[in-house]
Amino acid sequence: MIDAVTIKDVKLQLGKLCKQKRQNYELSQEELALALGLSRYTIQKFENGKNATLDTALKIANHFNLLEKFYKLLKDVENSNNIDSLY
Amino acid sequence: MIDAVTIKDVKLQLGKLCKQKRQNYELSQEELALALGLSRYTIQKFENGKNATLDTALKIANHFNLLEKFYKLLKDVENSNNIDSLY
DNA sequence: TTGATTTGTTTATTATAATACACAAATATA
């Protein structure tokens, strides 16, 4: 019996992913922050699962080429919703 | 030649999806806001593609049962990153 | 070890998301 995914789970996973991607590119928090026009503190909090703005999250996603993948998910959800009306 | 997905595109799509899902459930902005402990104005801005917090976006996603799908995407990205190291 | 870099954390300030209220405009319903 697996517990349902919580909002906190998602924020923690977002932070984990940011850290992983950042380290893949061998960037420090400072360097990533500079590249995105954010402060290191904002990156620091994001990586530790704190609340943030969509702009911050999407800037990070964009920097690691994940924006398109996320956008596609949203489009798929929208389309699967439309298809429902055909049944 | 398709233009790259922008942060603005994603926010607009998030808003569009919220509106679509909300109308599927026959909820007014007011009712959705009440159900999530948010103000109608926050829903209003979200649906029109304005910036918001992760908490707001994830509360909405959770209400329409999209949290797990999103979490799975994040896990997949994390895992595909690990697999890379095997090649 | 040692020094250098990175990360975690604190405090104070600024920018802005969220709230609460009102009211007009648009949509839906009788």
Next chain:
DNA sequence: TATATTTGTGTATTATAATAAACAAATCAA
């Protein structure tokens, strides 16, 4: 139509995300 409901928009206030700076703790390199 007329009425009710919903949505869009404005203003003021509050809550909080983001910034900036400093310093300690942890990690890495010489």
